[in-house]
Amino acid sequence: MIPIDLTGKIALVTGVGDNESFAWFISKALQAAGAKIVLACHPRMVGIVDGILGREADRESRLLPDGKTEFKPEKIFACDASYDTMEDVPETVRTDRRYAKYSEYSIQGTVDAVGKEFGGIDILIHSIAFSREITKSLIETSRKAYYEAMGISSYSLVSLIRAAAPYMANRPGGASVVGLTYVAGDRVVPHYGGGMGTCKAALQMDAKQLAWFVGDRNIRVNLISAGPYASRAARAINKDFDKLIEHAASHSPLRRPIGPEEVANSTLYLCSPLASAVTGQILFVDCGYNVMGT
Ligand SMILES: NC(=O)c1ccc[n+]([C@@H]2O[C@H](COP(=O)([O-])OP(=O)(O)OC[C@H]3O[C@@H](n4cnc5c(N)ncnc54)[C@H](O)[C@@H]3O)[C@@H](O)[C@H]2O)c1
Numbered sequence: 001m002i003p004i005d006l007t008g009k010i011a012l013v014t015g016v017g018d019n020e021s022f023a024w025f026i027s028k029a030l031q032a033a034g035a036k037i038v039l040a041c042h043p044r045m046v047g048i049v050d051g052i053l054g055r056e057a058d059r060e061s062r063l064l065p066d067g068k069t070e071f072k073p074e075k076i077f078a079c080d081a082s083y084d085t086m087e088d089v090p091e092t093v094r095t096d097r098r099y100a101k102y103s104e105y106s107i108q109g110t111v112d113a114v115g116k117e118f119g120g121i122d123i124l125i126h127s128i129a130f131s132r133e134i135t136k137s138l139i140e141t142s143r144k145a146y147y148e149a150m151g152i153s154s155y156s157l158v159s160l161i162r163a164a165a166p167y168m169a170n171r172p173g174g175a176s177v178v179g180l181t182y183v184a185g186d187r188v189v190p191h192y193g194g195g196m197g198t199c200k201a202a203l204q205m206d207a208k209q210l211a212w213f214v215g216d217r218n219i220r221v222n223l224i225s226a227g228p229y230a231s232r233a234a235r236a237i238n239k240d241f242d243k244l245i246e247h248a249a250s251h252s253p254l255r256r257p258i259g260p261e262e263v264a265n266s267t268l269y270l271c272s273p274l275a276s277a278v279t280g281q282i283l284f285v286d287c288g289y290n291v292m293g294t
Helices: 022-032 046-054 056-062 107-118 143-168 196-215 232-237 241-250 260-271
Strands: 010-014 036-041 075-078 123-126 175-181 219-226 282-285
Touching: 010 022, 010 107, 022 036, 022 123, 022 260, 036 046, 036 107, 046 056, 046 075, 075 107, 107 143, 123 143, 143 175, 143 196, 143 219, 175 196, 175 260, 196 219, 219 260, 232 241, 260 282
Parallel strands: 010 036, 010 123, 036 075, 123 175, 175 219, 219 282
Antiparallel strands: none
């Protein structure tokens, strides 16, 4: 037997917004393999995630694959991936009551706090995407929304890795960054609006470049291109999102939709010693949909 043992590894996971997020399932899989999980959630989502972690009604969603142990992160930090440092935060956001309770929620400040408190970072998960005009097709998308989507959904990977690299450098067995992308970064998916297709294309090229820039410190950078799945963000794309999932399922070699646990398990592989020579790659976890011509 070859077990995946991440005992003692520190995993910083972004993008948990609720118990349907890909990042939620990824966090559970990493904890099940022994890693300690530190969450960096959007400041507006911290309370929601905290509630899910404590409520009896949500207990089942916290269970790890053994059916007994519950998911429990070491700590939750507030982090808005729009801001590299607190100097970037505009006054209107600073004074917003949902932000005002935190003195630090920039990428650099959050990563520094995690790196110092936990003595380093072995695993970094980027599971963030946002476009305020997601329901508009690319041709209708405003410049402002396009730039904002690129900043939050793509540049944030560059910023997170720049901040985390000193804490991830030359860890025992190496360190691993995994991000989430979608087939719309390679091919035209008309309903995937608000500039998000472009964001994913940028994310994919950036992941390959970043693999080079941090590879000399034994930090690997890979992406998972997930098939469609009805998370909160995905449901915002289109009210008929279920039909899109059905279409992808019936046109995939495996003739079924993906499950979020399958994305989590592939993430686990990419973070494990089994993938020690894998970097700069995009792993499709989509029941094979991307190979089809229809
Ligand atoms: N669901 C799908 O069909 C699908 C398919 C392929 C790829 N993906 C990708 O998976 C990743 C996770 O999406 P999901 O489907 O789990 O949805 P989700 O809504 O659960 O996750 C998106 C997360 O991004 C966070 N976020 C948005 N703006 C942020 C900001 N400024 N700062 C910090 N966090 C911010 C949200 O709080 C949320 O937790 C995204 O990159 C998405 O593009 C999703």
